Each structure stands twice: as C-alpha cells, then as structure tokens.
Amino acid sequence: GCGGGGTPAPTAPVEEIKIGLIAPLTGDVKTFGESVKNAFELAIEESGHKVGDFNIKYVIADDRNVATEAVNVADKLITQDKVSAIVGSVTSSCTIPISEVAQAAGVVVISPTATNPKVTVDGGKRKDYIFRACFIDPFQGTVAARFALDELGAKTAAVLFDQGNDYTIGLKDYFKEAFVAGGGQVVAEEAYAKTDTDFSAVLTRIAQLKPDVLFLPDYYQKVSLIGKQARDKGITATFLGGDGWDSPEIDWTAMDGGYFTNHYSPEDPRPEVKEWVDKYTAKYGQTPDALATLAYDATKLLLAAIEKAGSKDPAAIRDAMASIEGFQAVSGSISFDENGNPIKSAVILQIKDGAQKFVTIVNP
Numbered sequence: 001g002c003g004g005g006g007t008p009a010p011t012a013p014v015e016e017i018k019i020g021l022i023a024p025l026t027g028d029v030k031t032f033g034e035s036v037k038n039a040f041e042l043a044i045e046e047s048g049h050k051v052g053d054f055n056i057k058y059v060i061a062d063d064r065n066v067a068t069e070a071v072n073v074a075d076k077l078i079t080q081d082k083v084s085a086i087v088g089s090v091t092s093s094c095t096i097p098i099s100e101v102a103q104a105a106g107v108v109v110i111s112p113t114a115t116n117p118k119v120t121v122d123g124g125k126r127k128d129y130i131f132r133a134c135f136i137d138p139f140q141g142t143v144a145a146r147f148a149l150d151e152l153g154a155k156t157a158a159v160l161f162d163q164g165n166d167y168t169i170g171l172k173d174y175f176k177e178a179f180v181a182g183g184g185q186v187v188a189e190e191a192y193a194k195t196d197t198d199f200s201a202v203l204t205r206i207a208q209l210k211p212d213v214l215f216l217p218d219y220y221q222k223v224s225l226i227g228k229q230a231r232d233k234g235i236t237a238t239f240l241g242g243d244g245w246d247s248p249e250i251d252w253t254a255m256d257g258g259y260f261t262n263h264y265s266p267e268d269p270r271p272e273v274k275e276w277v278d279k280y281t282a283k284y285g286q287t288p289d290a291l292a293t294l295a296y297d298a299t300k301l302l303l304a305a306i307e308k309a310g311s312k313d314p315a316a317i318r319d320a321m322a323s324i325e326g327f328q329a330v331s332g333s334i335s336f337d338e339n340g341n342p343i344k345s346a347v348i349l350q351i352k353d354g355a356q357k358f359v360t361i362v363n364p
C-alpha cells in the first residue's frame, strides 16, 4: 500500500520436512505402540512443530506388529509421503524389514526400541541410514544371565521362545550363551509358534526338571499366558525376561516376583528423569514406560540431527546423526558406535504387588 511502511518485509515461504512414525498401534503389542505414539507427539509438540528452518509435518502408520504390514507402510511413507526420516518401528521383527526398505531408498530410520543386532547390520554389513536409541540384545541377554547366576544364585534354567520372532530367538541365544559361560546349565529349550496358546505339554516336562529359572524372552501377552500356565503346572522357578515384559497389560498376578531387564526406571533419581516422568504423567495420566521414554529420546535425537544437518536431505541427516556424541537423553547419554548402536546401561525391574520395582542398574 501507500500508507508508508505498512507492508511487512517479504519472508521466504517456510519449508516443510516430513517425518514418519511407524509403531504397532493395534495388535498383540498395542500398548507398545500407544506409548511410542504418545511420546513422539509430545516431543514434536515441544519443538513447536519446528526444527531449524523447517516446519515439521508428520505421518503416523500402524504396522500391527506384522512384518509384511511394516514393509507396506514403510513403502508408503517413503514413496507417497516422501518422508526424510522415520522413527520406528518398535519390534525387531518389524524393524528389520523396514531397515532394508529404508536403506535401499536412502531414508533415515531411528528405532526407539528394536534391540536385535540385525536392525542396523546385515550379514556383517552396516546399514548406514539406520540407527536406534536403545542397547542391543547381546548386552540385554548377558545382563539377564549374569543376574540369574550372581543375584539369584541360579544353576539351571529352562527357556521357551517363539521360533518365528527375531527378538525372542536372539535374546534366548544371548542369554543361553552367557548363562552357560558363567557355569549355568540350560535344562530345557523349547520352541513355540506365535499362534500357540496351550503350553501344557512343554510345561509338564519342565515342571519335572525343576529349573531354578524360567527365562521367557517374549512380549507381555505371551509371557503372561505362559507364566500363568507354568504356575498352574506347579513350576516354582523364578520367572525372568527382557524388555518385552514392559506393559501395563502384563498379568501382574501370574508374573508376580518375576524379574526383567529394561531400558530405564521411572525411579531413577536423575533430575531429567523426574522432569520427564512429571510432564508425561501430566499429559497422559500414566507413568511413562521404557517405550515412551525411548521414543521421546529417539524423536529428540532425530530433531537434533536435522537441526545439525540444516537440511532435509536424508544423507545429510544420516551424517549428522552418526556424528552426535554425548546426547543427553532421558534414558542416558547417547553416542553411536560404528553400527549405529548406543552403548547404554540396563536396569533390572521386578514385578511386585502390581507394580514394577527398581532392583539394580547394570553398566555396559
């Protein structure tokens, strides 16, 4: 106009960066997906939907914890939505195939929670667009085995595992290796299928062996089913498991007394943990579990990498991510090793009287 000085200086149109989230929002591990989605959205909200000079646009997809569906939604995010990066997925069985698709397309992936080594490395070859915010299962299995030997005084263990699930197969193998190396004996190693619901034949056999520990490296729904049937068969072994137990929907009664390895404890006295627990609880009305915490950390890490890169080009984001060091995440300090894996502590929690109780922390 001609009113003098009324016209604002022209600003360049703000560019948009697209980020995808893949998580199991429905299906057998849906509490994992709910936590991850909550925390992802909280992190984006805190950023003011902005990173560097970009406005953030995000797309959320449900893989239902089904590997074929994970590939479908990853394909869609990459080819249709044209995301620069993906946060996800949660389970190793879904994240491994997603990592193949994203690596081939040159899109950055950071999984908050997938702990199997094959997520970032394939047959010894690093998939350099792929990262994670959690420790890996060789460490987790070793921590569980050492705890059984040193703290529980266990000499014998029985193990049940899902023969079609990368996470449970891997965790079983790493546990077994460390338990045997430490002088323990694995008296039974029994495979089942994801669709199995009746474990009585196997549990009858295991009851006769009287193992000190029953190791159950699977997700909350399945371990609850097995745990309940094991007690019904008179098995008195201490139940032991991994991060897959972390759900409000675990059978608190059947699993009472059991121990599991995990990524964080809300009882951790560090101030950043307390701040996180308070703000998540205020927004969602529940204490953040490890899944929420790692998803928050993974999303923040990705935003830090995008900011550092100053670009939405996935190759630049990948390089920026790889160069991040000592990132102060809620779950601990994060620097990536040459395989995109952070080196972090584990905690051991006990299921006791309807709650998770902090037992101990184990440093790498």
Ligand code: PHE
Binding pocket: 032, 090, 091, 092, 093, 113, 114, 115, 116, 167, 243, 244, 245, 246, 290, 291
């Ligand atoms: N680590 C599990 C996997 O790789 C996923 C998981 C992480 C589940 C944390 C619960 C808590 O499949």
